[in-house]
Amino acid sequence: MPGRPPISVVDPADDATLEAWHAVERASILPERPHAVLTSPRHRVEGLRHPTPYLSTTLLVARDGTDAVGIAEVGLPQDDNLHLAQVEVCVLPSHRRRGLGRALYDEAARLAADAGRSTVIGEAHTTEADQGATAFAEALGFTSVHVEDHLVLGLPMPDERRRRLEALAAAAPRAAGVEIVTWGDHCPDELLPGYVRMRSQMNADEPRGELDMARVPVDEARVRAGEALIARSYAGVVAAARRVGDGSLCGYSRMLLEHRSTVAVQDDTLVMPEARGHRLGLALKLATLGVVEREHPGRTSIHTWTAPDNHAMLRTNLALGFVAVEVLHEMQRAL
Numbered sequence: 001m002p003g004r005p006p007i008s009v010v011d012p013a014d015d016a017t018l019e020a021w022h023a024v025e026r027a028s029i030l031p032e033r034p035h036a037v038l039t040s041p042r043h044r045v046e047g048l049r050h051p052t053p054y055l056s057t058t059l060l061v062a063r064d065g066t067d068a069v070g071i072a073e074v075g076l077p078q079d080d081n082l083h084l085a086q087v088e089v090c091v092l093p094s095h096r097r098r099g100l101g102r103a104l105y106d107e108a109a110r111l112a113a114d115a116g117r118s119t120v121i122g123e124a125h126t127t128e129a130d131q132g133a134t135a136f137a138e139a140l141g142f143t144s145v146h147v148e149d150h151l152v153l154g155l156p157m158p159d160e161r162r163r164r165l166e167a168l169a170a171a172a173p174r175a176a177g178v179e180i181v182t183w184g185d186h187c188p189d190e191l192l193p194g195y196v197r198m199r200s201q202m203n204a205d206e207p208r209g210e211l212d213m214a215r216v217p218v219d220e221a222r223v224r225a226g227e228a229l230i231a232r233s234y235a236g237v238v239a240a241a242r243r244v245g246d247g248s249l250c251g252y253s254r255m256l257l258e259h260r261s262t263v264a265v266q267d268d269t270l271v272m273p274e275a276r277g278h279r280l281g282l283a284l285k286l287a288t289l290g291v292v293e294r295e296h297p298g299r300t301s302i303h304t305w306t307a308p309d310n311h312a313m314l315r316t317n318l319a320l321g322f323v324a325v326e327v328l329h330e331m332q333r334a335l
Protein backbone atom coordinates (compact mmCIF):
# COMPACT_ATOMS: atom_id res chain seq x y z
CA MET A 1 0.00 0.00 0.00
CA PRO A 2 1.55 3.39 -0.96
CA GLY A 3 2.48 5.61 1.97
CA ARG A 4 2.68 2.82 4.54
CA PRO A 5 5.20 3.64 7.29
CA PRO A 6 8.52 1.89 6.65
CA ILE A 7 9.55 -0.83 9.10
CA SER A 8 13.09 -1.27 10.42
CA VAL A 9 14.97 -3.36 12.98
CA VAL A 10 15.77 -1.51 16.22
CA ASP A 11 19.48 -1.20 17.03
CA PRO A 12 19.87 -2.50 20.62
CA ALA A 13 22.32 0.37 21.33
CA ASP A 14 19.83 3.07 20.20
CA ASP A 15 18.40 4.42 23.50
CA ALA A 16 16.06 6.95 21.84
CA THR A 17 14.40 4.37 19.59
CA LEU A 18 14.07 1.90 22.45
CA GLU A 19 12.33 4.58 24.48
CA ALA A 20 10.01 5.38 21.55
CA TRP A 21 9.34 1.63 21.09
CA HIS A 22 8.16 1.30 24.68
CA ALA A 23 6.11 4.50 24.46
CA VAL A 24 4.22 3.00 21.48
CA GLU A 25 3.69 -0.24 23.39
CA ARG A 26 2.20 1.64 26.37
CA ALA A 27 0.05 3.96 24.25
CA SER A 28 -1.27 1.02 22.19
CA ILE A 29 -2.18 -1.22 25.10
CA LEU A 30 -2.99 0.72 28.28
CA PRO A 31 -6.00 2.81 27.11
CA GLU A 32 -7.97 -0.36 26.28
CA ARG A 33 -6.44 -2.63 28.93
CA PRO A 34 -6.02 -0.75 32.22
CA HIS A 35 -5.06 -4.04 33.96
CA ALA A 36 -2.36 -4.96 31.45
CA VAL A 37 1.01 -5.95 32.91
CA LEU A 38 3.73 -4.98 30.46
CA THR A 39 7.23 -6.45 30.44
CA SER A 40 9.64 -4.14 32.23
CA PRO A 41 11.33 -1.98 29.53
CA ARG A 42 14.62 -2.38 31.40
CA HIS A 43 14.22 -6.18 31.33
CA ARG A 44 13.57 -6.15 27.60
CA VAL A 45 16.57 -3.92 26.90
CA GLU A 46 18.84 -6.06 29.12
CA GLY A 47 17.65 -9.16 27.24
CA LEU A 48 18.46 -7.46 23.92
CA ARG A 49 21.89 -6.22 24.95
CA HIS A 50 22.97 -9.20 27.04
CA PRO A 51 20.96 -12.15 25.71
CA THR A 52 21.04 -15.44 27.59
CA PRO A 53 21.84 -18.58 25.54
CA TYR A 54 18.11 -19.37 25.64
CA LEU A 55 16.33 -16.54 23.80
CA SER A 56 17.18 -14.11 21.03
CA THR A 57 14.95 -11.04 20.64
CA THR A 58 14.53 -8.65 17.70
CA LEU A 59 12.46 -5.45 17.86
CA LEU A 60 10.86 -3.79 14.84
CA VAL A 61 9.62 -0.23 14.58
CA ALA A 62 7.36 1.42 11.95
CA ARG A 63 7.78 5.17 11.54
CA ASP A 64 5.46 7.81 10.15
CA GLY A 65 8.03 10.51 9.34
CA THR A 66 10.21 10.51 12.44
CA ASP A 67 7.48 9.27 14.79
CA ALA A 68 7.31 5.63 15.87
CA VAL A 69 3.70 4.51 15.30
CA GLY A 70 3.86 0.71 15.32
CA ILE A 71 6.11 -1.93 16.85
CA ALA A 72 6.75 -5.65 16.88
CA GLU A 73 8.83 -8.05 18.95
CA VAL A 74 10.13 -11.38 17.67
CA GLY A 75 11.44 -13.85 20.25
CA LEU A 76 13.33 -16.90 19.00
CA PRO A 77 14.13 -19.66 21.52
CA GLN A 78 17.77 -20.74 21.04
CA ASP A 79 18.12 -23.91 23.11
CA ASP A 80 14.76 -25.70 22.79
CA ASN A 81 11.62 -25.27 20.72
CA LEU A 82 13.69 -24.28 17.69
CA HIS A 83 10.52 -24.48 15.56
CA LEU A 84 8.89 -21.60 17.47
CA ALA A 85 8.76 -17.81 17.19
CA GLN A 86 6.95 -15.61 19.72
CA VAL A 87 5.54 -12.42 18.19
CA GLU A 88 3.90 -9.29 19.64
CA VAL A 89 2.49 -6.50 17.44
CA CYS A 90 1.15 -3.07 18.53
CA VAL A 91 -0.10 -0.10 16.51
CA LEU A 92 -1.01 3.32 17.91
CA PRO A 93 -4.80 3.90 17.96
CA SER A 94 -4.30 6.83 15.53
CA HIS A 95 -2.78 4.49 12.89
CA ARG A 96 -5.05 1.44 13.06
CA ARG A 97 -7.10 -0.35 10.39
CA ARG A 98 -4.75 0.70 7.59
CA GLY A 99 -2.84 -2.55 7.28
CA LEU A 100 0.10 -1.54 9.48
CA GLY A 101 -0.45 -4.33 12.03
CA ARG A 102 -0.53 -6.86 9.22
CA ALA A 103 2.64 -5.38 7.66
CA LEU A 104 4.47 -5.57 11.00
CA TYR A 105 3.35 -9.16 11.46
CA ASP A 106 4.47 -10.06 7.89
CA GLU A 107 7.93 -8.65 8.60
CA ALA A 108 8.12 -10.51 11.94
CA ALA A 109 7.01 -13.74 10.20
CA ARG A 110 9.68 -13.23 7.52
CA LEU A 111 12.38 -13.00 10.23
CA ALA A 112 10.94 -16.13 11.87
CA ALA A 113 10.87 -18.07 8.58
CA ASP A 114 14.44 -16.95 7.75
CA ALA A 115 15.48 -18.42 11.12
CA GLY A 116 13.86 -21.73 10.15
CA ARG A 117 10.83 -21.40 12.45
CA SER A 118 7.59 -23.12 11.47
CA THR A 119 5.13 -22.05 14.21
CA VAL A 120 4.32 -18.56 15.46
CA ILE A 121 2.67 -17.95 18.83
CA GLY A 122 1.50 -14.74 20.48
CA GLU A 123 -0.71 -13.52 23.31
CA ALA A 124 -4.02 -11.71 22.80
CA HIS A 125 -6.10 -10.31 25.68
CA THR A 126 -9.84 -9.78 25.45
CA THR A 127 -12.68 -8.49 27.58
CA GLU A 128 -16.40 -8.77 26.94
CA ALA A 129 -16.29 -5.25 25.54
CA ASP A 130 -13.17 -5.64 23.34
CA GLN A 131 -12.14 -8.60 21.21
CA GLY A 132 -9.99 -6.60 18.77
CA ALA A 133 -6.78 -8.47 19.59
CA THR A 134 -8.14 -11.95 18.81
CA ALA A 135 -10.03 -10.59 15.75
CA PHE A 136 -6.74 -9.19 14.42
CA ALA A 137 -4.84 -12.43 15.07
CA GLU A 138 -7.63 -14.52 13.51
CA ALA A 139 -7.56 -12.27 10.42
CA LEU A 140 -3.87 -13.21 10.13
CA GLY A 141 -4.62 -16.94 10.30
CA PHE A 142 -4.05 -17.59 14.02
CA THR A 143 -6.34 -19.66 16.22
CA SER A 144 -6.74 -19.59 19.99
CA VAL A 145 -5.15 -22.77 21.38
CA HIS A 146 -5.19 -22.06 25.11
CA VAL A 147 -7.09 -19.71 27.42
CA GLU A 148 -6.29 -18.33 30.88
CA ASP A 149 -8.11 -15.89 33.14
CA HIS A 150 -6.08 -12.83 34.09
CA LEU A 151 -6.84 -12.37 37.80
CA VAL A 152 -6.10 -9.38 40.05
CA LEU A 153 -6.00 -9.10 43.83
CA GLY A 154 -6.05 -5.62 45.41
CA LEU A 155 -3.61 -4.98 48.29
CA PRO A 156 -3.52 -4.67 51.22
CA MET A 157 -5.69 -7.70 51.95
CA PRO A 158 -8.50 -6.93 54.47
CA ASP A 159 -7.51 -8.21 57.97
CA GLU A 160 -10.62 -10.32 58.35
CA ARG A 161 -9.91 -12.24 55.12
CA ARG A 162 -6.25 -12.68 55.99
CA ARG A 163 -7.13 -14.13 59.41
CA ARG A 164 -9.66 -16.52 57.90
CA LEU A 165 -7.19 -17.73 55.23
CA GLU A 166 -4.31 -18.05 57.69
CA ALA A 167 -6.55 -20.21 59.88
CA LEU A 168 -7.44 -22.35 56.82
CA ALA A 169 -3.78 -22.81 55.86
CA ALA A 170 -2.38 -23.13 59.39
CA ALA A 171 -2.50 -26.92 59.50
CA ALA A 172 -1.08 -27.40 55.97
CA PRO A 173 2.66 -27.54 56.73
CA ARG A 174 2.29 -30.07 59.59
CA ALA A 175 -0.17 -32.20 57.58
CA ALA A 176 2.30 -32.29 54.66
CA GLY A 177 5.35 -32.68 56.96
CA VAL A 178 7.06 -29.51 55.70
CA GLU A 179 8.32 -26.13 56.83
CA ILE A 180 8.05 -23.06 54.60
CA VAL A 181 11.25 -21.25 53.63
CA THR A 182 11.55 -18.07 51.58
CA TRP A 183 14.22 -16.35 49.48
CA GLY A 184 14.49 -13.42 47.10
CA ASP A 185 16.38 -13.14 43.80
CA HIS A 186 18.76 -16.06 44.31
CA CYS A 187 17.85 -19.59 45.37
CA PRO A 188 20.24 -20.75 48.12
CA ASP A 189 22.82 -23.19 46.66
CA GLU A 190 21.78 -26.07 48.91
CA LEU A 191 18.14 -25.80 47.70
CA LEU A 192 18.98 -25.39 44.01
CA PRO A 193 18.76 -29.08 42.92
CA GLY A 194 15.28 -29.37 44.47
CA TYR A 195 14.18 -26.03 43.03
CA VAL A 196 15.36 -27.10 39.55
CA ARG A 197 13.32 -30.32 39.85
CA MET A 198 10.22 -28.32 40.79
CA ARG A 199 10.72 -25.80 37.96
CA SER A 200 10.92 -28.75 35.54
CA GLN A 201 7.79 -30.28 37.05
CA MET A 202 6.05 -26.91 36.64
CA ASN A 203 6.98 -26.93 32.94
CA ALA A 204 5.63 -30.47 32.63
CA ASP A 205 2.36 -29.84 34.53
CA GLU A 206 1.32 -26.32 33.56
CA PRO A 207 -1.86 -26.49 31.40
CA ARG A 208 -1.06 -25.21 27.90
CA GLY A 209 -3.93 -26.49 25.75
CA GLU A 210 -2.89 -27.13 22.15
CA LEU A 211 0.14 -24.84 22.30
CA ASP A 212 2.84 -26.40 20.09
CA MET A 213 5.57 -25.94 22.69
CA ALA A 214 7.80 -28.79 23.90
CA ARG A 215 7.99 -29.06 27.68
CA VAL A 216 11.71 -29.05 28.36
CA PRO A 217 13.22 -29.73 31.79
CA VAL A 218 15.31 -26.85 33.11
CA ASP A 219 18.80 -27.26 34.56
CA GLU A 220 20.81 -25.30 37.13
CA ALA A 221 22.55 -23.14 34.52
CA ARG A 222 19.23 -22.07 33.06
CA VAL A 223 17.68 -21.22 36.43
CA ARG A 224 20.75 -19.18 37.40
CA ALA A 225 20.81 -17.35 34.02
CA GLY A 226 17.11 -16.47 34.46
CA GLU A 227 17.65 -15.26 38.02
CA ALA A 228 20.57 -13.04 36.97
CA LEU A 229 18.65 -11.45 34.08
CA ILE A 230 15.44 -10.94 36.05
CA ALA A 231 17.20 -9.49 39.12
CA ARG A 232 18.28 -6.44 37.11
CA SER A 233 14.66 -5.30 36.68
CA TYR A 234 12.55 -7.19 39.24
CA ALA A 235 12.70 -8.19 42.89
CA GLY A 236 11.90 -11.88 43.33
CA VAL A 237 9.99 -13.46 46.22
CA VAL A 238 9.92 -17.28 46.43
CA ALA A 239 8.31 -19.41 49.14
CA ALA A 240 9.08 -23.14 49.12
CA ALA A 241 7.90 -26.15 51.14
CA ARG A 242 10.85 -28.14 52.57
CA ARG A 243 10.24 -31.59 54.06
CA VAL A 244 11.17 -31.68 57.74
CA GLY A 245 12.60 -35.21 57.42
CA ASP A 246 15.01 -35.14 54.47
CA GLY A 247 15.06 -31.43 53.53
CA SER A 248 13.72 -32.11 50.02
CA LEU A 249 11.45 -29.53 48.36
CA CYS A 250 7.86 -30.34 47.38
CA GLY A 251 6.24 -27.04 46.42
CA TYR A 252 6.92 -23.39 45.64
CA SER A 253 5.27 -20.12 44.71
CA ARG A 254 7.10 -17.25 43.04
CA MET A 255 6.39 -13.54 42.66
CA LEU A 256 8.16 -10.94 40.51
CA LEU A 257 7.99 -7.27 41.47
CA GLU A 258 9.18 -4.80 38.87
CA HIS A 259 11.40 -2.14 40.42
CA ARG A 260 9.62 1.21 40.93
CA SER A 261 6.18 -0.25 40.16
CA THR A 262 3.06 -0.81 42.27
CA VAL A 263 2.36 -4.23 40.77
CA ALA A 264 3.36 -7.76 41.79
CA VAL A 265 3.10 -10.77 39.45
CA GLN A 266 2.56 -14.25 40.84
CA ASP A 267 3.79 -16.41 37.99
CA ASP A 268 4.43 -19.97 39.23
CA THR A 269 2.77 -21.95 42.01
CA LEU A 270 3.35 -25.70 42.19
CA VAL A 271 2.74 -28.41 44.75
CA MET A 272 4.48 -31.67 43.77
CA PRO A 273 1.93 -34.48 43.11
CA GLU A 274 2.77 -36.46 46.26
CA ALA A 275 2.24 -33.41 48.53
CA ARG A 276 -1.13 -32.28 47.15
CA GLY A 277 -4.38 -32.16 49.12
CA HIS A 278 -3.16 -30.28 52.25
CA ARG A 279 -3.81 -26.63 51.17
CA LEU A 280 -0.07 -26.20 50.72
CA GLY A 281 -0.71 -24.04 47.63
CA LEU A 282 -2.65 -21.57 49.79
CA ALA A 283 0.03 -21.66 52.52
CA LEU A 284 2.77 -20.91 49.94
CA LYS A 285 0.81 -18.06 48.39
CA LEU A 286 0.13 -16.54 51.83
CA ALA A 287 3.86 -16.79 52.58
CA THR A 288 4.77 -14.82 49.43
CA LEU A 289 2.00 -12.31 50.21
CA GLY A 290 3.43 -11.83 53.72
CA VAL A 291 6.89 -11.03 52.30
CA VAL A 292 5.42 -8.61 49.74
CA GLU A 293 3.40 -6.74 52.37
CA ARG A 294 6.36 -6.53 54.79
CA GLU A 295 9.18 -5.78 52.34
CA HIS A 296 7.38 -4.04 49.44
CA PRO A 297 4.58 -2.09 51.13
CA GLY A 298 3.95 0.16 48.08
CA ARG A 299 2.40 -2.64 46.01
CA THR A 300 -1.31 -2.19 45.34
CA SER A 301 -2.11 -5.32 43.30
CA ILE A 302 -1.05 -8.87 42.53
CA HIS A 303 -1.68 -10.30 39.07
CA THR A 304 -1.82 -13.95 38.09
CA TRP A 305 -3.03 -16.08 35.17
CA THR A 306 -4.93 -19.35 35.69
CA ALA A 307 -6.53 -21.75 33.20
CA PRO A 308 -10.29 -21.95 33.92
CA ASP A 309 -10.05 -25.77 34.07
CA ASN A 310 -7.21 -25.67 36.63
CA HIS A 311 -9.80 -26.03 39.39
CA ALA A 312 -7.48 -26.34 42.41
CA MET A 313 -5.50 -23.20 41.53
CA LEU A 314 -8.60 -21.24 40.58
CA ARG A 315 -10.36 -22.11 43.86
CA THR A 316 -7.29 -21.03 45.84
CA ASN A 317 -7.08 -17.76 43.91
CA LEU A 318 -10.78 -16.98 44.36
CA ALA A 319 -10.48 -17.70 48.10
CA LEU A 320 -7.60 -15.17 48.26
CA GLY A 321 -9.93 -12.61 46.68
CA PHE A 322 -8.56 -12.53 43.11
CA VAL A 323 -11.09 -11.36 40.50
CA ALA A 324 -11.01 -12.01 36.74
CA VAL A 325 -10.38 -8.83 34.71
CA GLU A 326 -9.67 -10.17 31.21
CA VAL A 327 -8.99 -13.34 29.23
CA LEU A 328 -5.61 -14.28 27.80
CA HIS A 329 -5.63 -16.27 24.55
CA GLU A 330 -2.49 -18.04 23.39
CA MET A 331 -2.77 -17.63 19.62
CA GLN A 332 -0.91 -19.90 17.20
CA ARG A 333 -0.41 -20.43 13.49
CA ALA A 334 1.81 -22.51 11.27
CA LEU A 335 4.09 -20.55 8.96
Ligand SMILES: CC(C)(COP(=O)(O)OP(=O)(O)OC[C@H]1O[C@@H](n2cnc3c(N)ncnc32)[C@H](O)[C@@H]1OP(=O)(O)O)[C@@H](O)C(=O)NCCC(=O)NCCS
Pocket residue numbers: 028029089090091092095096097098099100101102103122123124125131132133134135136137139140331
Ligand atom coordinates in the same frame (compact mmCIF):
# COMPACT_ATOMS: atom_id res chain seq x y z
C1 LIG B 1 -4.25 -5.48 17.08
C2 LIG B 1 -3.52 -4.29 16.41
C3 LIG B 1 -2.03 -4.58 16.35
C4 LIG B 1 -4.08 -4.15 14.96
O1 LIG B 1 -3.34 -3.16 14.26
P1 LIG B 1 -3.90 -2.56 12.88
O2 LIG B 1 -2.81 -1.80 12.23
O3 LIG B 1 -5.19 -1.87 13.14
O4 LIG B 1 -4.17 -3.91 12.05
P2 LIG B 1 -4.50 -4.01 10.47
O5 LIG B 1 -5.04 -2.73 9.96
O6 LIG B 1 -3.31 -4.56 9.79
O7 LIG B 1 -5.65 -5.10 10.51
C5 LIG B 1 -5.59 -6.34 9.84
C6 LIG B 1 -6.93 -7.03 9.98
O8 LIG B 1 -7.12 -7.42 11.35
C7 LIG B 1 -8.51 -7.34 11.67
N1 LIG B 1 -8.65 -6.39 12.80
C8 LIG B 1 -7.74 -5.51 13.27
N2 LIG B 1 -8.23 -4.86 14.33
C9 LIG B 1 -9.48 -5.30 14.54
C10 LIG B 1 -10.51 -4.99 15.47
N3 LIG B 1 -10.31 -4.10 16.45
N4 LIG B 1 -11.68 -5.62 15.35
C11 LIG B 1 -11.89 -6.54 14.39
N5 LIG B 1 -10.95 -6.88 13.46
C12 LIG B 1 -9.76 -6.27 13.55
C13 LIG B 1 -9.23 -6.89 10.44
O9 LIG B 1 -9.61 -8.04 9.69
C14 LIG B 1 -8.14 -6.15 9.71
O10 LIG B 1 -8.33 -6.05 8.37
P3 LIG B 1 -9.31 -4.84 7.83
O11 LIG B 1 -8.86 -3.58 8.47
O12 LIG B 1 -9.06 -4.91 6.37
O13 LIG B 1 -10.69 -5.24 8.24
C15 LIG B 1 -3.83 -2.97 17.16
O14 LIG B 1 -5.23 -2.83 17.33
C16 LIG B 1 -3.18 -2.93 18.54
O15 LIG B 1 -2.04 -2.48 18.68
N6 LIG B 1 -3.88 -3.38 19.61
C17 LIG B 1 -3.29 -3.44 20.94
C18 LIG B 1 -2.20 -4.52 21.04
C19 LIG B 1 -2.69 -5.87 20.59
O16 LIG B 1 -3.77 -6.29 20.95
N7 LIG B 1 -1.86 -6.58 19.78
C20 LIG B 1 -2.24 -7.83 19.14
C21 LIG B 1 -2.09 -9.01 19.99
S1 LIG B 1 -2.26 -10.45 18.98
